[in-house]
Amino acid sequence: MSQPQPPLIGISTYQEEARWGVWTLPAALVPAGYPRLVRRSGGLAALLPPGDPETAAATVARLDGLVIAGGADIAPDRYGAEPHPRTGPPAPDRDAWELALIEAALAARVPLLGICRGLQLLNVALGGTLVQHLDGHSGPPGVFGRHDIEPVPGTLLAAALPEPVAVPTYHHQAVDRLGRGLVASAHAADGTIEAVELPDAPAFTLAVQWHPEAGEDTRVMDALVAAAREASPAGV
Template identity: 45%
Template sequence: MTPPTGRPSVPGDAPRPLIAVPARFAASTSALRHEAEVTARALVEAVWRAGGEPVSVHPHAPGGRADAAQVAARLTRFDGILLPGGGDLAPHRYGALDVHHSVYDVDDEQDGFDLAVAQHALRAGLPLLAVCRGLQIVNVVRGGTLEQNMGGPGLDHRHLIHPVTPVPGSLVERAAGTQKIEVSCYHHQRVAEAGAGLTVTARAADGTVEALELPGAPGWFAAVQWHPEDTAHTDPVHQALFDQFVAAAAGRIRPAA
């Protein structure tokens, strides 16, 4: 089945909806020589193909705490938010007392900012697409918990392409236009307990939560544990998720005064 396209038309010099993408801290990049802030090229290209204007946003949360009013003010100009993948969320953020040895790339400032962004997006009804770490961020914002490690080689979902089954009628299923999706994954953690109000709308064969939605949310929202950007350039099923997201953001553009 061909997935429905929600791709907004962007004729001529019409403004593209602005999509905020929180940057990821990187210890080094060869071109920049020093510490950097990065955004995955595949993600921004998927947003661009969908008709959006991806904008990297600096994560600012000194001491791991973001000012909610400041975050809201910074995001006012945007029409949608894409929470990308990245390193692990600090276990204390979801009430874990011990830290598994496999937890990696924890950054307190990154965590504080991402959590505040997700909180604001859900409250304000900004269209929100959350990918991999992004799904886990939303789950924790809603009071959910994570399994710190899925069991190591052969049990985690690193470098794995596998089928997931979306719930019929869910936003993910409607966007994909199919009842079985082959997805590209890279994660060693997963949802343990879903947060308040969140509904599981796709699972893998091993029971891993692969998508979450929030029925009754004021704005468009979908979270997926896989990386749709990995194959969106060749697979319309995965590009359709970005198309639907950007279409929702396009509906929020206010006409110029």
């Protein structure tokens, strides 16, 4: 009997000017830690270059699971706010593409994991708002900080991470008002929401504010890959 195929996990990427060899060109990028983490958790990683939001449903239909990666600040007008002086420049095309991916995953019952910006975008997609600047949740520029998070007992997150853990972190924005149906499933010592989930969703829907791809703990990604394997026809 042939072995079931590992679930295919899509990872959103973003367009940046990049340099390699003799070339300096626009490129679709994501840190290598993301596909590495998917592989360590037993999945196959597929990088999703930024695209037309109208193609998001067809893209998600090919996947067994979806990761929305970290990155730039979300345009404040997406949640009805004026820009804070410390909010970064908007990336409207990326916002539109990843919001469409999230909506497609929720509609198609595809397991979803948001990471950092991915958590914030899930919250905004469901009508929530963001704190546009806070201190103490990153290291110096380009360096991950580290702090403890406390899981909320009885949540999806706590099933994967039952105990308080120190996590790699690099963000200056966070959840303010929770989006429709979302619940907080972890907090930092200062009360910042560090994970959210959608208990009434028909498929695994979890997002974390920290960066598991920058650490050694695979358990959050393990949970996504397990959910994707269970949901995939190839995994039965």
